Amino acid sequence: xxxxxxxxxxxxxxxxxxxxxxxxxxxxxxxxxxxxxxxxxxxxxxxxxxxxxxxxxxxxxxxxxxxxxxxxxxxxxxxxxxxxxxxxxxxxxxxxxxxxxxxxxxxxxxxxxxxxxxxxxxxxxxxxxxxxxxxxxxxxxxxxxxxxxxxxxxxxxxxxxxxxxxxxxxxxxxxxxxxxxxxxxxxxxxxxxxxxxxxxxxxxxxx
Amino acid sequence: xxxxxxxxxxxxxxxxxxxxxxxxxxxxxxxxxxxxxxxxxxxxxxxxxxxxxxxxxxxxxxxxxxxxxxxxxxxxxxxxxxxxxxxxxxxxxxxxxxxxxxxxxxxxxxxxxxxxxxxxxxxxxxxxxxxxxxxxxxxxxxxxxxxxxxxxxxxxxxxxxxxxxxxxxxxxxxxxxxxxxxxxxxxxxxxxxxxxxxxxxxxxx
Numbered sequence: 001x002x003x004x005x006x007x008x009x010x011x012x013x014x015x016x017x018x019x020x021x022x023x024x025x026x027x028x029x030x031x032x033x034x035x036x037x038x039x040x041x042x043x044x045x046x047x048x049x050x051x052x053x054x055x056x057x058x059x060x061x062x063x064x065x066x067x068x069x070x071x072x073x074x075x076x077x078x079x080x081x082x083x084x085x086x087x088x089x090x091x092x093x094x095x096x097x098x099x100x101x102x103x104x105x106x107x108x109x110x111x112x113x114x115x116x117x118x119x120x121x122x123x124x125x126x127x128x129x130x131x132x133x134x135x136x137x138x139x140x141x142x143x144x145x146x147x148x149x150x151x152x153x154x155x156x157x158x159x160x161x162x163x164x165x166x167x168x169x170x171x172x173x174x175x176x177x178x179x180x181x182x183x184x185x186x187x188x189x190x191x192x193x194x195x196x197x198x199x200x201x202x203x204x205x206x207x
Numbered sequence: 208x209x210x211x212x213x214x215x216x217x218x219x220x221x222x223x224x225x226x227x228x229x230x231x232x233x234x235x236x237x238x239x240x241x242x243x244x245x246x247x248x249x250x251x252x253x254x255x256x257x258x259x260x261x262x263x264x265x266x267x268x269x270x271x272x273x274x275x276x277x278x279x280x281x282x283x284x285x286x287x288x289x290x291x292x293x294x295x296x297x298x299x300x301x302x303x304x305x306x307x308x309x310x311x312x313x314x315x316x317x318x319x320x321x322x323x324x325x326x327x328x329x330x331x332x333x334x335x336x337x338x339x340x341x342x343x344x345x346x347x348x349x350x351x352x353x354x355x356x357x358x359x360x361x362x363x364x365x366x367x368x369x370x371x372x373x374x375x376x377x378x379x380x381x382x383x384x385x386x387x388x389x390x391x392x393x394x395x396x397x398x399x400x401x402x403x404x405x406x407x408x409x410x411x412x
Contacts, residue, residue: 003228008214008221011343013404015214032343032407067369074372083364086371092380098388099364102357131242135224142395145354145361151308152361158305159297159362160369163281163376195225199241 009034043190044197048122050188051115054181058108061178064171067157069164079171080104080149106144107182113137114185121197126205130198141186146179213407220248253402254331260397261324267386267393268321272314275381277363283374287381290314290359313359313387316352320394323349327401334409342406350398356391360384 007018012032020039021027027036040046065077080103087096113133120127157166214221219228225242237246250256275287288296290313297306323345330337363380370378 003219003230006214006219006228007226008219008228010221010223010226011346011403012339012407013213013215013221015212015217015219032340032403034343067365069369071370071372071376074375076369076371078365078369082368083361086368087364087380090367090380092384095360095364095380095384095388098357098392099360103361103364131225135242135244138224142354142399145357148354148357149361151312151355152358152365155305155309155358156362156365156369158302159366162300164370192226195227195241199227 007036009036037192038190039193040188040190043188043193044118044121046188047114047118047185050181050185051111051118054111054178054185055115057174057178057181058111060174061171062104062108064174065169066171066175067153068167068169069160070167071164077169080175102143102145103149106140107146107178109140110137110144110182111185113140114189117194117198121194121201124201126201128202130202134194134198138191144182146175146182150176150179213404215248215404215408220246222246223250249404249408250400250402253400253405254328256400257324257397258328260393260400261321261328264317264321264390264393264397267390268317271317271383271386271390274383274386276359276383276387277366277381278379279370280377280379282376289383290387309359309362312355316356317387317390317394320349320353320356320398324394324397324401327403327406331405331409334411336411337406339406339410343403346398346401346403346406353391353395353398356394357388360388360391 005018007016008014009016009029009032011034012029014029014031016029019027021037023039023041026038028034029036062080065079068075068077084096084100084104087099113136117130117133117137120130153172160166211217214228218231220231221228222239222242222244224244225239227239227241229237229239229246231248238244239246272290274289276290276293278285278287280286294306294310294314297309327342327346329335330342363378363384366378367380370376
């Protein structure tokens, strides 16, 4: 039995013949219906282009004011960072840390790692850290929660609308664009292809 | 479907990180040749880890709902809110859709996650004969919805930073925020450490 011709379903461990679905086709596990593979057109090129776009959006999304309020003549602007800073100053350091990680550090790391990995694959540059980067990326992906944060902004604004005057800043535009880039990255990412290419590249290097 | 169709029954294991198959009884150390991570046929100590994280989650769910999650001060008059109190306040100010959203994200989802993971653990421990496909789907839903409970935490972080106008109006996060954030993080880790292949392993057919 040739081991490379087989794959196992990660959720029910069924041993399956390896198939290569065409682009826009999906391969599901016949037993538990897990989505095994969904190839994407030009996954590496698109990941490279999208993560480069994301890199330029990181600074404005993090530093420009997202929402500002005005109550009885007092106005105050909020950025992505100011939430965790204020929580930290109120000695809620655990919550501040979770918010900082989920809304700033992990989305940022996710884009930087995507750029590093897809860049190396795009230019056929072997690197012994490639698999460590991809493993890290797979782990932090779940903890980058920009879309949940956007919902948080919406709920907070609805709550504030009754008592204060709101104005939306340029940072919100950058934030929404960054969220769009993150979602596009997730949908264009072909994990099976990335692992295969990393293996080929590193095997080529060793020869 | 016969049981010897699984990779484990054929003496193979799948790398958790990159999906590459390897022989269980290979002479080499059990490190994936493709990505260098440690190989296991099943997630190590999946049951015990999930149970420990789940019990901590249950314990913290109580203070998360009993203590105030934030205090809103307007012109010097402070008013502490619990999670439920915040939802009631939203209903009173005629914002029913948002109230429903917060109710689902911060009360129902964490509770259903805790109960759902408990069911999965009971199923594995007592070798319940179930429709494994359906129960795997339950696991998938639990793993997917977990992140949305962070909604309340993000909303508080935004309110705290925006409504920071000294005596005029101020929002201060309460102790329940830490407990609630811990519940969300712990249940996310619990879902991550649960290995759905265990459900299939205990089925007899």
